[in-house]
Structure formats: structure tokens, C-alpha cells
Amino acid sequence: QVQLRESGPGLVRPSETLSLTCSVSNDSTSSHYWSWIRQPPGKGLEWIGYAFYTGSLNYNPSLRSRATISLDTSKNQVSLRLNSVTTADTAMYYCARGSLLGTAVRGVVIFDYYFDHWGQGTPVTVSS
Amino acid sequence: QSVLTQPPSVSAAPGQEVVISCSGSSSNIGPNYVSWYQQVPGTAPKLLIYENHKRPSGIPDRFSGSKSGTSATLGIAGLQTGDEADFYCGAWDNSLNGMLFGGGTKLTVL
Numbered sequence: 001q002v003q004l005r006e007s008g009p010g011l012v013r014p015s016e017t018l019s020l021t022c023s024v025s026n027d028s029t030s031s032h033y034w035s036w037i038r039q040p041p042g043k044g045l046e047w048i049g050y051a052f053y054t055g056s057l058n059y060n061p062s063l064r065s066r067a068t069i070s071l072d073t074s075k076n077q078v079s080l081r082l083n084s085v086t087t088a089d090t091a092m093y094y095c096a097r098g099s100l101l102g103t104a105v106r107g108v109v110i111f112d113y114y115f116d117h118w119g120q121g122t123p124v125t126v127s128s
Numbered sequence: 129q130s131v132l133t134q135p136p137s138v139s140a141a142p143g144q145e146v147v148i149s150c151s152g153s154s155s156n157i158g159p160n161y162v163s164w165y166q167q168v169p170g171t172a173p174k175l176l177i178y179e180n181h182k183r184p185s186g187i188p189d190r191f192s193g194s195k196s197g198t199s200a201t202l203g204i205a206g207l208q209t210g211d212e213a214d215f216y217c218g219a220w221d222n223s224l225n226g227m228l229f230g231g232g233t234k235l236t237v238l
Contacts, residue, residue, distance in 0.1 A: 035227075045165075045173065045216055047227035060226055094172055098227075111220035112179055113227055114163035118172040 002027040004095045004119035012126050018085050022078040022095030022119055029053060029071050033098035034078040035115060036069060038091040046091075050098055051078065085126045095119040132156065132217055132230035139236040144207050148233045150200045150217030156228050160220040162200040164193055167214045167232075176215075177202060209237050 008020035022034070036048040049059035051069040059067050068081040078095055096115035103110050133151040140146040150162065164177040175184050177193035180200065192203040200217055214232045221228040 037227075044232045045218075045229040047229065049226070058226055061224065099178075108159060110159055110161070111222075112161040113220045114161070114175060114178040114218065115165070115173075116175045116178070116184060118174065121172050 002097060002117045004097065004117060006093060006095050006119045006122035008093075008122055008124065010123055010125060012085050012089075012124060013128055014086055014126055015084055018080070018082040018089065018124055018126075020080045020093055020095075020122060020124070022080075024076045024078065024097075027076075027097065027117075029073050029076050029078060033100045033113075034069075034071060035096045035098045036067075036078075036080045037094045037096055037115070037118075038089075039094070039121075040088075040091040048080065048082075050100070052100075087126050090124065090126045092121040092123050094121045132219065132228055134215075134217060134230040134233045136231070137234045137236065139238055140207055141238050142207050142209060145203060145205045146207060146235065148202045148204075148215050148217075148235070150202070150230050152198050152200070152219060152228075154198060155223045156198075156219040156221040157195065157200055158198040159222065162193065162195050163218045164191075164200075164202045165216045165218065167216065169213070173216065204235070207237050211235060212237050 003025040005023045012018045030053045033050040035050040051071045070079045097117040098115050101112045161179045165173040166176045167173040180195040181193045190205045216232050217230040
């Protein structure tokens with residue numbers, strides 16, 4: 001079955017850049033929308049953004065200025081870079097495979113977006 | 129930012145049924161499909177429901193989803209102690225131009 005595994009440093013200093021990698025097995029990053037989602041300790045889920053193999057990228061407006069998601073289809077990996085981190089970026093970071101479809105119905109686009117496979121997550125603490 | 133509102137917690141006895149609500153707006157649930165995720169403490173979320181009511185392979189039919197207007201509900205019948213988890217709704221938000229999650233609901237099976 002599809003497997004996603006996140007990796008990266010567990011500790012990042014404030015103002016530095018957080019870099020994470022998600023390795024995908026039994027699927028190709030040349031399909032689906034590959035996303036990053038985070039969860040601060042004791043809190044809910046926050047969508048960070050997605051990358052599609054065509055080069056399409058989309059980010060949560062609250063993180064757009066600091067986040068970069070990229071795909072390496074040759075390695076079947078998805079990466080996240082988040083710069084200028086603060087303690088508010090301390091969270092469990094998940095990689096997830098997304099399905100996104102927009103269908104026009106009577107002039108209105110209906111979006112169908114969900115995540116059917118998730119990695120186990122990798123914890124990141126921002127601290128000096 | 130738009131929000132999806134869920135009750136912080138629900139509880140019921142084993143064997144009973146519980147319903148978790150997710151209230152949104154014309155920017156998210158109103159026009160778009162809703163998905164639901166189960167997160168057992170210490171583990172990653174798992175897709176339970178997509179496209180408002182569809183269940184992925186392997187999800188028992190005790191779990192059901194529905195949508196009406198700008199709200200959605202997740203129903204869990206025949207509660208088991210193993211169902212204790214946090215549950216999140218999610219939907220595309222047209223203002224955010226991305227995925228919006230509810231705040232989560234903690235289910236306790238008494």
C-alpha cells in the first residue's frame with residue numbers, strides 16, 4: 001500500500017529555516033496533490049499547502065510568504081521549507097497524498113479535496 | 129480566516145450512536161465537498177469519509193456522513209471503546225483557496 005515517511009531535524013533555531021522531506025513508496029509523485037499539514041501540540045490541523053507534478057503550487061495565505069513545497073519526481077519525494085521560523089511553528093508535520101478535483105456545475109466550481117494517505121508525522125520544535 | 133465549527137467534545141456509551149456536527153459557510157461547506165478524519169491519540173489522521181458521505185475501503189459502515197446547506201455531520205453507530213479519538217472535518221474554502229479544517233471533536237466512549 002501507499003506509504004509516506006517524513007524526515008528532518010527535530011529541532012530548529014528561531015529565525016532559521018525548517019526543511020523536511022517526505023519519501024513516497026508504492027505510488028508516484030507524478031500524480032495526486034502532495035500536501036503538508038501541521039498540528040501544534042494539543043491543537044488542530046492546519047493545511048500548509050500542496051504541490052502537483054505539473055508545477056502547480058498552492059499555499060495557505062498565512063504561510064505563503066515563508067513556505068516552499070517542491071516535488072522531486074525522480075526520487076519520489078516531497079519537500080517542505082519554512083523560513084524565518086518562530087516558536088509558533090513548533091508542531092507535528094504531516095505529509096499527505098491529496099485528491100483535488102474542481103467541477104463546474106451551472107457556472108459554479110465545486111471543489112472536492114481530501115487526503116487519503118498520511119505519513120506518520122515528524123515532530124519539529126523551534127527553540128534556541 | 130473562515131472557520132469550520134465543531135463541538136469540542138462528545139460522549140456516549142458503548143453500543144450507542146453519536147453525531148458530530150461541522151458548521152461552515154457559503155465559502156466552504158456550502159458549495160464544496162466535506163471530508164472527515166479520525167485521529168487516535170499519538171497517531172496520524174486517517175480518512176473516514178470523503179465527498180460528504182463516501183467511505184474509503186476498509187472503513188466500516190458504522191461511520192456515515194451527510195451534508196445539508198452549510199453544515200455537515202458525521203455519525204458513528206454501535207460505538208466501541210476503540211472509536212475514542214479526535215475527529216476533524218475538512219472542506220475546500222473558496223476564500224482561503226485551500227483546505228480548511230474544523231477545530232476537532234474529542235469522542236469519549238463512556
